[in-house]
Amino acid sequence: MLKLPSVPGGAPPRPGTPAAEPASLKDNASEAAISALGWLDERTAISGTARWVMFRKVPKGTNWFYTLGTSTMMAFLSQVVTGVFLAMYYDPSPNNAYESMRHINNDVFLGQFVHGMHRWGATTMVVLIFLHMGRTFFFGAYKYPRELNWVIGVILVLLTMIMALTGYLLPWDQRSYWATAVGVNVFASAPIAGPYLGDFLRAGPEFGATTLSRFYAIHMLLLPGLIGGLIAAHLYLVIKHGTTAPPWIEAEIDEDLRKSEA
Amino acid sequence: MPDTSKNTSPYTADRNIPGAFEGETVTRRRFMTGAAHATNGIAVGMIALPAIGFALGPNFKKLEERWEAVGRPDEFSPTEYISRTITVVAGAGETGKTTVYLRERNPDIDHEPEDEYNQYIAISTRCMHLGCPVRYVPASQRFICPCHGGVYDFLGEVQGGPPVRPLDRFYTRVKDGLVELGPRFSVNSELKRFSPRDPAQDLDALGQYLFPSRPTIRKIPGT
Ligand code: HEM
Ligand code: FES
Numbered sequence: 001m002l003k004l005p006s007v008p009g010g011a012p013p014r015p016g017t018p019a020a021e022p023a024s025l026k027d028n029a030s031e032a033a034i035s036a037l038g039w040l041d042e043r044t045a046i047s048g049t050a051r052w053v054m055f056r057k058v059p060k061g062t063n064w065f066y067t068l069g070t071s072t073m074m075a076f077l078s079q080v081v082t083g084v085f086l087a088m089y090y091d092p093s094p095n096n097a098y099e100s101m102r103h104i105n106n107d108v109f110l111g112q113f114v115h116g117m118h119r120w121g122a123t124t125m126v127v128l129i130f131l132h133m134g135r136t137f138f139f140g141a142y143k144y145p146r147e148l149n150w151v152i153g154v155i156l157v158l159l160t161m162i163m164a165l166t167g168y169l170l171p172w173d174q175r176s177y178w179a180t181a182v183g184v185n186v187f188a189s190a191p192i193a194g195p196y197l198g199d200f201l202r203a204g205p206e207f208g209a210t211t212l213s214r215f216y217a218i219h220m221l222l223l224p225g226l227i228g229g230l231i232a233a234h235l236y237l238v239i240k241h242g243t244t245a246p247p248w249i250e251a252e253i254d255e256d257l258r259k260s261e262a
Numbered sequence: 263m264p265d266t267s268k269n270t271s272p273y274t275a276d277r278n279i280p281g282a283f284e285g286e287t288v289t290r291r292r293f294m295t296g297a298a299h300a301t302n303g304i305a306v307g308m309i310a311l312p313a314i315g316f317a318l319g320p321n322f323k324k325l326e327e328r329w330e331a332v333g334r335p336d337e338f339s340p341t342e343y344i345s346r347t348i349t350v351v352a353g354a355g356e357t358g359k360t361t362v363y364l365r366e367r368n369p370d371i372d373h374e375p376e377d378e379y380n381q382y383i384a385i386s387t388r389c390m391h392l393g394c395p396v397r398y399v400p401a402s403q404r405f406i407c408p409c410h411g412g413v414y415d416f417l418g419e420v421q422g423g424p425p426v427r428p429l430d431r432f433y434t435r436v437k438d439g440l441v442e443l444g445p446r447f448s449v450n451s452e453l454k455r456f457s458p459r460d461p462a463q464d465l466d467a468l469g470q471y472l473f474p475s476r477p478t479i480r481k482i483p484g485t
Contacts, residue, residue, distance in 0.1 A: 189462035191472040203320040205479035
């Protein structure tokens with residue numbers, strides 16, 4: 001049986017395990033798993049954190065709308081995974097980008113499927129993030145003490161929209177090219193800062209070779225990291241605060257307690 | 263700890279700080295903390311500043327001024343446009359090219375002051391709503407945008423839809439017997455020349471100040 005190094009001096013004998021009985025395969029397997037987890041926990045104390053994250057009290061009235069945040073996170077994770085695989089074939093240079101997308105869609109095994117997941121996943125994530133935002137708004141979950149989580153959420157919405165804009169350019173076909181030209185000009189139409197912002201996004205006054213690689217770097221390096229970090233902070237606060245009860249749930253008043261305190 | 267709260271002497275020795283040196287005004291612990299923060303700041307700056315400069319550099323780099331021959335003078339007519347494809351950004355393949363509509367200057371309709379750069383009129387195909395490519399329709403003598411219904415007349419002035427100013431133009435000149443096409447410029451509703459602006463940026467009244475010109479692209483000085 002697999003034995004990992006344990007407490008120096010050996011673990012104390014487990015109570016209630018008759019030593020004489022021959023261990024079955026199942027017993028051996030669960031022993032091994034427990035031993036492995038025990039080894040990890042002794043060195044990281046992870047089980048306390050895991051319990052803090054997973055075994056939380058949820059308010060009465062919690063319903064399906066509370067799954068929208070997790071769904072958004074799953075959409076994001078799916079984008080990360082499919083994106084990594086697309087990056088293995090994609091070439092962000094103006095002369096090859098279109099050709100590499102064609103290659104992914106037509107030649108690579110399951111390429112069109114992975115590309116399709118990334119494309120539909122992007123739309124799904126945008127829809128889900130707004131539904132989640134609507135849920136927290138209509139349930140009043142943005143109120144004290146959760147204002148900061150709302151603020152983090154607003155930044156996440158903005159970053160998600162920028163992800164959508166920068167990703168749209170990458171197929172480098174007529175639609176993506178002109179849609180992005182329009183998108184950058186929308187940014188550039190802001191007074192005073194707009195013209196400089198436009199130059200920044202394009203890396204110059206005209207769309208060029210640097211524009212595509214710049215969008216690609218923002219899309220696959222800068223923003224995923226930022227979004228990942230912000231999701232971690234968002235979830236930390238969700239767990240710290242616990243979730244809000246739906247607004248139609250009345251607070252329960254313990255009459256005995258009220259009397260005893262009066 | 264000795265009580266130092268009431269003692270306001272600048273010397274650490276006078277404030278009864280243990281281990282203070284004669285004439286010392288900053289404790290060594292404080293000095294070390296400060297020095298560590300400063301070192302950290304310098305280290306972060308050494309990484310961050312070049313990275314930021316690298317990202318912002320293109321905002322200050324001027325687009326190279328290009329002149330490209332587009333035909334002999336007798337190929338152009340004062341009453342109809344012909345199209346030419348020119349390169350505006352070198353090294354970007356097809357992406358660096360754009361279509362331009364050209365005709366000879368026609369004194370009956372072109373009233374802006376004449377100079378060496380407008381003997382031929384070159385109209386950009388970038389829509390001044392949000393930048394889709396407009397197309398010249400000879401039958402109606404209008405420029406039509408496919409995206410949101412922008413319409414421009416023969417001079418490139420807005421006739422309908424959302425565009426905020428007339429179509430951009432390009433400088434033209436005649437050199438060695440050939441018509442050459444140069445950099446882009448923008449025009450306001452009186453067809454007065456301005457440094458190139460992006461679409462959706464109004465150039466009438468306060469517009470030129472709300473949407474300043476950029477270091478990356480300017481009109482030819484003195485025009
Ligand atoms: C990448 C995007 C996002 C992810 C992955 C995410 C994830 C989550 C998760 C898993 C929860 C807990 C479960 C739930 O209530 O659904 C949550 C709660 C919350 N989210 Fe988000 N979220 C995102 C964006 C946003 C946005 C855009 C807002 C609003 C502007 C927002 C505001 C909140 C608030 C206020 C809570 C607390 C809800 C409560 O206490 O009941 N989040 N988020
Ligand atoms: S881009 Fe031409 S009308 Fe909108």
